[in-house]
Amino acid sequence: MVLALSDELFQRAQQVIPGGVNSPVRAFKSVGGTPVFFVSGMGPYLTDVDGNHYIDYVASWGPMINGFSYEPVVHAVREQSIRATSFGAPTVQEIELAELVAQRMPAIDKIRMVNSGTEATMSAIRLARGYTGRDKIVKFEGCFHGHGDSLLVKAGSGVMTLGLPDSPGVPADLAKHTLTLPFNNTEMVQALFEQLGQEIAAVIVEPIAGNMGCIPPVDGFLESLRKSTTEHGSLLIFDEVMTGFRVAAGGAQELYEIRPDLTTLGKVIGGGLPVGAFGGKAEIMDCLAPVGPIYQSGTLSGNPLAMSAGLALLRSLDNNFYQVLEHTTNQIVDGLKDEARSAGIGLHINAVCGMFSLFFTTQSNVLNYDQAASCDSELYRKFFHAMLERGVYFAPSPYESAFVSGSHTKLETDETVRQAGEAFRSVA
Numbered sequence: 001m002v003l004a005l006s007d008e009l010f011q012r013a014q015q016v017i018p019g020g021v022n023s024p025v026r027a028f029k030s031v032g033g034t035p036v037f038f039v040s041g042m043g044p045y046l047t048d049v050d051g052n053h054y055i056d057y058v059a060s061w062g063p064m065i066n067g068f069s070y071e072p073v074v075h076a077v078r079e080q081s082i083r084a085t086s087f088g089a090p091t092v093q094e095i096e097l098a099e100l101v102a103q104r105m106p107a108i109d110k111i112r113m114v115n116s117g118t119e120a121t122m123s124a125i126r127l128a129r130g131y132t133g134r135d136k137i138v139k140f141e142g143c144f145h146g147h148g149d150s151l152l153v154k155a156g157s158g159v160m161t162l163g164l165p166d167s168p169g170v171p172a173d174l175a176k177h178t179l180t181l182p183f184n185n186t187e188m189v190q191a192l193f194e195q196l197g198q199e200i201a202a203v204i205v206e207p208i209a210g211n212m213g214c215i216p217p218v219d220g221f222l223e224s225l226r227k228s229t230t231e232h233g234s235l236l237i238f239d240e241v242m243t244g245f246r247v248a249a250g251g252a253q254e255l256y257e258i259r260p261d262l263t264t265l266g267k268v269i270g271g272g273l274p275v276g277a278f279g280g281k282a283e284i285m286d287c288l289a290p291v292g293p294i295y296q297s298g299t300l301s302g303n304p305l306a307m308s309a310g311l312a313l314l315r316s317l318d319n320n321f322y323q324v325l326e327h328t329t330n331q332i333v334d335g336l337k338d339e340a341r342s343a344g345i346g347l348h349i350n351a352v353c354g355m356f357s358l359f360f361t362t363q364s365n366v367l368n369y370d371q372a373a374s375c376d377s378e379l380y381r382k383f384f385h386a387m388l389e390r391g392v393y394f395a396p397s398p399y400e401s402a403f404v405s406g407s408h409t410k411l412e413t414d415e416t417v418r419q420a421g422e423a424f425r426s427v428a
């Protein structure tokens with residue numbers, strides 16, 4: 001595999017862009033080598049600047065749930081771009097997307113659109129603090145909620161990979177209001193609430209963690225969060241930027257049958273354009289300006305191009321879609337496990353419909369950050385490059401989820417498993 005043009009572009013990029021990238025995990029720091037520069041995508045396939053083709057499992061970090069260049073999305077964007085790309089005034093598409101989301105997620109009465117997942121979580125935190133009149137928030141180690149100041153404390157993936165447990169530039173005075181607990185530890189949540197419950201504005205959680213690799217909640221964990229927050233007048237925020245419309249039509253909250261007070265969304269909701277959203281109970285959402293006093297705004301929020309893309313994608317995602325997606329995911333996961341076993345490689349895989357993660361470990365489960373961080377990242381690095389060589393693009397970090405799309409057919413999953421078998425044997 002030749003990456004000559006990617007190499008050249010990466011050199012050039014580093015002259016004018018810090019690290020050559022606009023988001024750290026793209027830089028391949030944790031796997032080494034040159035980031036691949038892509039030119040096009042079609043279904044589950046990507047083509048890079050050197051003309052190499054890959055089967056993709058990054059999906060632009062989640063949004064491409066029906067593959068690249070998905071016709072209904074391309075069509076919607078093309079049509080809207082001719083009419084106008086932005087007005088900074090209300091449009092019908094905003095209402096249609098809001099109605100569609102509210103219908104799929106019964107916990108959402110009202111919703112506001114923003115431009116990224118980070119914006120969604122920052123806004124939800126401000127809203128929770130304003131609504132409760134409290135400052136403290138609780139998050140979990142390894143959960144990532146974007147790069148907002150209050151949330152960049154023990155955050156997963158990019159931060160974990162780069163070894164920045166906490167970022168310079170986040171005022172200690174602010175970070176001290178963020179309390180962190182181990183994911184999946186119900187006892188510690190209860191103990192914390194008994195001690196400080198009256199001061200806690202909100203608990204924010206990825207209901208299925210996806211940014212320290214994919215880690216589903218253990219039985220009773222989300223239930224206990226719902227119970228403790230309700231008892232102490234705190235809000236429960238589900239950060240479904242990754243899991244929303246990924247694991248079920250109604251997100252993780254549908255799968256686990258828990259109604260959070262607020263939900264944050266992103267990724268799939270924008271159909272590949274920059275979109276985020278936060279929504280929840282009308283009583284809470286109506287505290288936002290212009291109805292209430294809590295301020296939040298955005299020049300391009302609810303952008304018609306982005307709304308059109310999101311609508312076209314969400315409309316294609318019915319219950320049948322998720323059944324197929326789950327089946328495809330299971331096929332890959334089962335295949336990878338078999339191949340790893342026969343190559344003598346210790347591999348644990350966590351998976352939920354449409355997302356999965358490879359943990360190179362002999363542990364029989366991976367339930368939290370400490371367990372994820374103790375896996376063999378060097379082996380992942382080798383596996384990643386062996387797969388890239390063989391035309392399969394996984395995330396360039398051991399702490400990410402792999403994403404399956406509706407465009408992956410048996411042809412691609414069989415090919416992936418076959419190449420993984422060779423890759424396992426080559427790194428064993």
Ligand SMILES: *Cc1c(COP(=O)(O)O)cnc(C)c1O
Nearest residue numbers: 116117118144145146239241242
């Ligand atoms: C990606 C992600 C974010 C941040 O979204 P951006 O659009 O990158 O700002 C927040 N929370 C979760 C759970 C995510 O996966």
